[in-house]
Amino acid sequence: EVQLVQSGAEIKKAGESLKISCKTSGYSFTGYWIAWVRQMPGRGLEWMGIIYPGDSDTRYNPSFQGQVTISADKSISTAYLQWGSLKASDTAMYYCARHQGLEDGYNFDYWGQGALVTVSS
Amino acid sequence: QSALTQPPSASGSPGQSVTISCTGTSSDVGGYTYVSWYQQYPGKAPKLVIYEVFKRPSGVPDRFFGSKSGNTASLTISGLQAEDEADYYCCSYAGNTNFEIFGTGTKVTVL
Numbered sequence: 001e002v003q004l005v006q007s008g009a010e011i012k013k014a015g016e017s018l019k020i021s022c023k024t025s026g027y028s029f030t031g032y033w034i035a036w037v038r039q040m041p042g043r044g045l046e047w048m049g050i051i052y053p054g055d056s057d058t059r060y061n062p063s064f065q066g067q068v069t070i071s072a073d074k075s076i077s078t079a080y081l082q083w084g085s086l087k088a089s090d091t092a093m094y095y096c097a098r099h100q101g102l103e104d105g106y107n108f109d110y111w112g113q114g115a116l117v118t119v120s121s
Numbered sequence: 122q123s124a125l126t127q128p129p130s131a132s133g134s135p136g137q138s139v140t141i142s143c144t145g146t147s148s149d150v151g152g153y154t155y156v157s158w159y160q161q162y163p164g165k166a167p168k169l170v171i172y173e174v175f176k177r178p179s180g181v182p183d184r185f186f187g188s189k190s191g192n193t194a195s196l197t198i199s200g201l202q203a204e205d206e207a208d209y210y211c212c213s214y215a216g217n218t219n220f221e222i223f224g225t226g227t228k229v230t231v232l
Contacts (some may be wrong), residue, residue, distance in 0.1 A: 021228075035221075037167075037223075044124065044210060044224070044225050045159070045161075045167065045210050045223040046124075046223065046227040047212075047220065047221050047222065047223060048228075050220060059220055061175070061220070062122075077124040095166055095167070097167075102155070105155070105157070105172040105173040105176060106155035106157070106172070106173070106214050106221075107155075107157040107169055107172035107212070108157070108159070108167070108169060108212075109169050109172075109174075109178065111167055111168070111169060112166065115168055118161055
């Protein structure tokens with residue numbers, strides 16, 4: 001069974017750093033892209049960026065480039081999203097999602113449960 | 122690149138049909154057949170209900186129907202049921218540089 005299990009809720013102060021995780025199981029971690037999606041309170045979904053753990057190829061939405069870093073550790077089938085210096089505007093729910101390639105219809109077929117990040121100013 | 126445009130809300134009575142539009146450009150929705158739709162209940166992760174414009178993943182009822190014309194994709198839910206009340210988001214491939222774009226989201230209410 002494919003599973004994506006995210007780390008828990010975080011409460012941080014502006015200026016602090018943070019790294020949240022997405023541990024996967026039930027499939028070949030290196031064979032699928034993993035994306036991160038932001039959902040600010042009461043707002044829609046935003047595609048932040050994506051990584052292919054097989055070769056660490058990483059792409060970012062220009063709106064998030066330089067603001068976050070996406071990485072992956074093949075040895076433990078886990079993807080990460082990190083911030084060097086949080087802002088209050090980073091307060092949101094963050095989802096990881098497995099991405100199927102063009103040959104499988106190009107979609108997010110499995111999602112993590114979400115990680116709520118709250119940043120106080 | 123801007124989000125795809127969806128109506129903020131749509132509604133219908135049980136048993137009726139509701140259609141949600143998703144308007145983009147020739148660089149995303151109009152240029153590719155990779156449009157997907159996601160259902161999201163409050164406080165829950167999104168769930169894939171349609172991919173490649175009209176295909177349904179295993180387990181998704183055939184009441185969910187996807188289509189596309191030009192730069193606009195649509196999701197139709199027929200035979201509305203109370204459990205269909207949720208937020209729905211479209212998503213389109215936008216080329217190798219931009220990867221993917223989500224729609225603004227539509228709240229479906231079952232009256």
